[in-house]
Amino acid sequence: MSGENPGNGLHEVCSSKQGYVHSIETAGTVDGPGIRFVLFLNGCPLRCKYCHNPDTWQMKRGTLRHAGEILEEISTYRDFLIRAKGGVTISGGEPLMQPAFLETIFKGCKEMGLHTALDTSGHLHHLSPDSLFESVDLVLLDIKSGNDRTFRRVTQKPLQPTLDFAKRMQAMQIPMWVRFVLVPGLTDDEDNIRDVAKIINGIEPLARVEILPFHQLAAYKYENLGLKYDLKDTPQATPRDVVMAWRIFSEEGVHSVRT
Numbered sequence: 001m002s003g004e005n006p007g008n009g010l011h012e013v014c015s016s017k018q019g020y021v022h023s024i025e026t027a028g029t030v031d032g033p034g035i036r037f038v039l040f041l042n043g044c045p046l047r048c049k050y051c052h053n054p055d056t057w058q059m060k061r062g063t064l065r066h067a068g069e070i071l072e073e074i075s076t077y078r079d080f081l082i083r084a085k086g087g088v089t090i091s092g093g094e095p096l097m098q099p100a101f102l103e104t105i106f107k108g109c110k111e112m113g114l115h116t117a118l119d120t121s122g123h124l125h126h127l128s129p130d131s132l133f134e135s136v137d138l139v140l141l142d143i144k145s146g147n148d149r150t151f152r153r154v155t156q157k158p159l160q161p162t163l164d165f166a167k168r169m170q171a172m173q174i175p176m177w178v179r180f181v182l183v184p185g186l187t188d189d190e191d192n193i194r195d196v197a198k199i200i201n202g203i204e205p206l207a208r209v210e211i212l213p214f215h216q217l218a219a220y221k222y223e224n225l226g227l228k229y230d231l232k233d234t235p236q237a238t239p240r241d242v243v244m245a246w247r248i249f250s251e252e253g254v255h256s257v258r259t
Contacts, residue, residue: 017066017100018066018067018101019041019064019065019067019098019105020059020062020063020065021039021063021064021065022040022041022042022053022056022061022062022093023040024039024040024073025038025040026038028089031089031091031119031140032086032115032117032140032177033085033138034084034085034086034115035081035085036081036087036088036089036117037077037087037088038088038089038090039070039088039089039090039091039105040053040056040091040092041092041094041095041097041098041102042056042057042058042059042060042062042093043062043092043094043097043098044056044057044092044094045123045124045157046094046121046123046144046155047155047156048144048154049155049230049231050181050183050186050214051218052215052217053092053093053218054218054222054227055225056093057093059097059098067101067104067108071105071108071112074088074105074109074112074114078113081115082113082114086115087109087116087117087137088105088106088109088115089116089117089119089140090106090116090117092119092120094120094123095120096122096124099127099128099129103128103129103132103135106135110135115137116135116137116138117136117139117140118138118139119140119142120139120140120142120165121141121142121144121155121162122139122161122162122169123161124161125164125165125168126161130172133168133172133174134172136174137175138174138175138176138207139174139175139176141162141169141176141177141178141203142179142180142181143179143196143200144162144180144187145159145187145192145196146191146192146193146195146196147159147191147195150186150187150189150192154183154186166202166203170203170204173205175206175207176203176205176206176207177207177208177210178200178208178209179210180196180209180210180212180245181213181214182211182212182214182237182241183237184234184235184241185234186214186231188237188241190248193245193248194248194251196249197248197249197254198252200249200254201252201253201254209249209254209255211245211246213237213238213241213242214234214236215236216231216232216234216236219232
């Protein structure tokens with residue numbers, strides 16, 4: 001870079017690529033390694049019962065932004081993100097609803113020398129070319145359920161696209177960080193947990209595995225949006241629930257991988 005501002009000219013190059021942005025977090029610590037610049041996009045085809053960002057479901061409720069503007073903003077954090085061994089994560093919503101915008105941002109980040117991560121269910125990967133994923137260093141893959149019946153209860157969509165996406169990322173040798181949300185009465189039955197573990201066993205390279213306990217912190221968003229919240233009476237998952245789920249994972253050969 002030789003002292004140049006790596007954002008110079010990016011607005012002119014990328015201004016034709018626009019996307020709907022929900023929000024930005026400039027010091028994220030849970031969406032990939034190190035400290036992250038996290039870009040949340042609007043739009044999602046799933047309707048997960050436990051979604052903590054229902055305000056991202058509708059794409060056009062977001063703010064229309066130019067990719068160049070976003071990249072210029074990222075460039076101001078570049079040196080800090082590199083020192084913090086972090087990078088840029090794009091989440092949502094479902095980022096793969098906006099593949100052209102997503103690809104432009106990721107390519108710009110790689111030109112700045114930044115680590116990139118994609119947080120996705122993989123459901124819409126068939127709309128994205130391989131060139132998009134060639135600029136992705138890590139996939140944070142949300143596995144909602146281990147069997148199609150429960151997956152449809154959770155999301156109103158089928159499981160198979162997520163499985164196909166995992167195979168595609170494996171073929172491209174992109175490391176994956178798997179997340180599974182443990183919801184009492186919804187995703188926590190033993191058979192479902194074992195099925196999730198069996199899916200994880202087929203993922204390579206595997207960067208990390210997390211079991212995330214369901215919480216009620218987003219309940220107010222449903223009320224504010226006038227949306228029905230099916231889990232309003234569901235108890236939060238306890239540390240004991242998570243330990244039990246890890247026991248089942250361990251029996252299936254899945255451990256808390258951290259690299």
